[in-house]
Amino acid sequence: MTDLLRRYSDSLAASARDGLLRRLPDTDTLPDLLDFSGNDYLGLARRPELVDAAAKAGHRFGAGATGSRLLSGNTRLHMELEARIAQDKGTEAALVFSSGYQANAAAIAALLDKAALGAEPLVFADRLNHASMHLGCTLAGARQTRYRHLDLAHLLEQLEKYAGDPRPKFILSETVFGMDGDQADVAQLQSLALRYGALLYLDEAHATGVFGPNGFGLAETIELAPSTVVMGTFSKALGVGGGYVACSSLVRDFLINRAGGFIFSTAPSPLVLGAALCAWDLLPSLWAERAGLLARAEKLRASLRAMGLDTGTSTTQIVPVILGDPLRTMAARDALAEQGIRVSAVRPPTVPQGSSRLRLGLSAAHTDADLERLVHSLVQSLGEALRSL
């Protein structure tokens, strides 16, 4: 091994020592496996209609888009999906991206661009925002002022502190937080943003499909201001892949002209967008699935809390079981796997130090019996995990 390659090997060895080494799991679906590790919250990923819609879109528009949107890749399907998203989100316009990660990185980096703003932006961000939102800030060279998770009094304090500062202000938050399963108060966030003249950027990755009267996200419950930008994904409850930004026509034009991750990337595949549009169309009809999903999540939290487990501040389909120690968390995950139950073990740096957890992602496809089996197996696995350390 060369000296240079040894540095990578040493770095991985250090992660392994701390119980933080990541390995790819084998996620082929076994017949008897009960899966709580995914984000397929409505059970759409394997719905035949979506697969058929992908094939139909492929036959009509091609398997690939052949180029970026600004060159050869701007099909009618891209435009149609964007028009639907804008209409259902209550914005003037929308723009699709190949992934949610790319949407955040590209859109946030462009919106925070110092050259366009003529000044350094002041960015107020929830402490637990997703890595792709941080990446957008980093790409723009913008320093973030982090407020305590969901603590709008703390955000207000910081906004007040900078009230007289003429620099352009931004507030960034997820609406449903992916690792904690709790919710931001979107109405309050927008009212604070408007009061302090800030642009509000909301990430609805885990809310799209699950919340809102028609399933279009938590932001569906408020009238969006032109200065509010809402990002979301097709990769979680919609069961497909890709991301979108719903915004004013002005912001869309700006992103088309300034967002590197949009300009210099091949347009999302028609296969993916065909399936995404089919899933989007289904959302309003899936109200019973949403209600059942959230009711089952509530029941699961009650059972876990009764066992003395820490489910944090979860109020959604994402239920963490916070164990603290990464090795104990991995051992619990492995013990569950041996019983045919797959859950995710999430460790730093994805979550803060000391808050390693099992992450349970519920789906409308789970039954009450599935949840009973999960709770029963958790009792055993946590005991085994403790004994094995």
Ligand SMILES: Cc1ncc(COP(=O)(O)O)c(C=O)c1O
């Ligand atoms: C809050 C949040 N935003 C964005 C993303 C990125 O979305 P995608 O998986 O579609 O790239 C994720 C995915 O984990 C997420 O949890």
